[in-house]
Amino acid sequence: MMKKVLTTCPYCGVGCNFYLDVRDERIVGVIPAKSNPVSKGYLCVKGWHAHEPVQHPDRLKKPLLKENGRFKEVSWDTALDYVAKRLKGIKDKYGPDSLAVCASARCTNEENYLMMKFARAVLGTNNVDHCARTCHAATVSGLNQSFGSGASTNSYDELPYMDCILIIGSNPTEAHPIVGWRVRTAIDNGAKVIVCDPRRILPAESAELYIQQYPGTDIALINAMINFILKENLHDKEFIEKRTEGFDELRQAVSDYTPESAAEITGVEPEAIKKAARIYASSKKACIMYSLGMTEHTVGTNNIISMANLAMVTGHVGKEFSGLYPMRGQNNVQGACDMGALPNVFSGYQSVTDGEVRKKFESAWGVKLPEAAGLTLTDMMFKAIEGKLKCFYIIGEDQVRTDPDTHMIERALKSLEFLVVHEIFLTETAKLADVVLPGASYAEKEGTFTCAERRFQRVRRAIEPISGKTDGDIIIEVSKRLGYEMESEPSKICDEMASLSPIYSGVSFERIEESGLQWPVPAKDHPGTPVVHLGQFRRGLGKFIPVTHKPPAEVPDREYPFILSTGRLLFHYNTGTMTTRVSNLLREFPRNFVEINPDDAKAIGIRSNAKVKVVTRRGELVVSAQVTDKVKRRVIWMPFHYSNEPTNVLTNSAFDPVCRTGEYKACAAKIEKI
């Protein structure tokens, strides 16, 4: 039997749609969807191969239970009974807050909603979080403070019509290629693109201006741009007057950051800073696109606030063809946040500490809910090492490979009394589990994902779950064994979520069937919201918040003279769990490597492809050197996609005190010739 099933790409947060070509229960290919408003008939190389890992022979098919340090296959009933018994035992013995849950940006909105409900209503804890903690938590905390809402302000379709796109700490060509294509179209249409990145990424080649700041110096750079904009009288006085508050404090704070003083911090010529400021401020339609290069710092939240300040001072937000585009990494990291897979909010960003909100959820769910905010993922790890967190229930995340400072994460997970992992492949994290429950891929489930432009889109089942159950089914069955029944039909879970979350009230499977809906969607007849903060910010007035430069937690010294930064490649995705199982993708970039500037390579005495040892205070890794002027002197760069050559043994778990995200993008390192 042949069928074509329209669904949403499982990789990055752009949210392209394609048809899965299914023949006799085998997915044989991918066909782009022309009618989809996000991808318009295009896909990147990962999307074209997105069907291949689904039926890979390595897929887990049966539950695994560890006995005497070895896994054995068991029946679903045995595994689920055991998980329920251990969860209950730990809750009874140590209390609900000794348990924690990690939801998944790879799973559907409905599964994330179930998971946060499971943590709160069944386990009785707000200890629920997910991988946004390691990527865009700074966006949520930063934009929330400045605008009152922590998501993209505008839509992809505005990009080709911009006069100026300021890309900072983001590599759309490789990490978000279908958005990168729109940036390319904007350039073809005459837009001036300014790229600010410690690494000379591909968009820099066709940019009007390329700025190569040192990692971790973005606030100095942006404050200097604001300083120059004010000095040259390029700011939007009417916008500042009518739409914002706190301008005097901002003016005072940036007064120290002249382009000349910022040059010393950033390593960027003052004239380049002035040129960037002039282009951005004097363009009529201008936006900022950013990603993890801005968020994964100990000053991640302040980085985001500084960009919000820049956008407001020039009036480039709160209208069409302007705004901020936080490019989300994972397919459904936006949705997992929206669904309340966070320790402080229910779905729709409703605070767990607000009595009225809690009462609403208590009445809908028929249980008493915990009152205090829970632990972040970062703090869960510390509490596990301290022995205060006893049990961790993880869905579809490989923390051992994704989180900074691998050895610390392994120590944390090994300290637990009980670890449950849902996975589709036996990842490094799954290997540490007491029970592994085989979950389902995107192609085996019904539901929705929400992409980086706040668009709910459908995910549709092409084949039956390979293990017999989806992740949603598993949560529901564990919950039932703990005495709490939950709705199992994905469209009805969506309806329940919408009924409890005012900003998604108008969302339903029926309404998003065609081309999705961009939230806020506050009513059943509301058309969705392509541009937010029109006329008024969600918090009322936009708030200027003064922020100042603070160096990364680790700066180079005599022993560790380099700054190590990390990032993505076009051909791979996160820890490579799926993409390294696709031969065409692996062929292009089969191994990890480190990029090093030619002058530094000469000083060490190495050439391209020579084996080197990269060492930081946390670990070391032998990889091949790629000698390139993409990075400036004293800066090295590595991708993080290789599970058998894991870059995160090197990265620093020092974190932003507000959003608790680790500093992946800057740590001190040395390189040894082998």
Ligand code: SF4
């Ligand atoms: Fe998938 Fe992202 Fe590529 Fe689109 S750009 S096909 S969503 S990986």
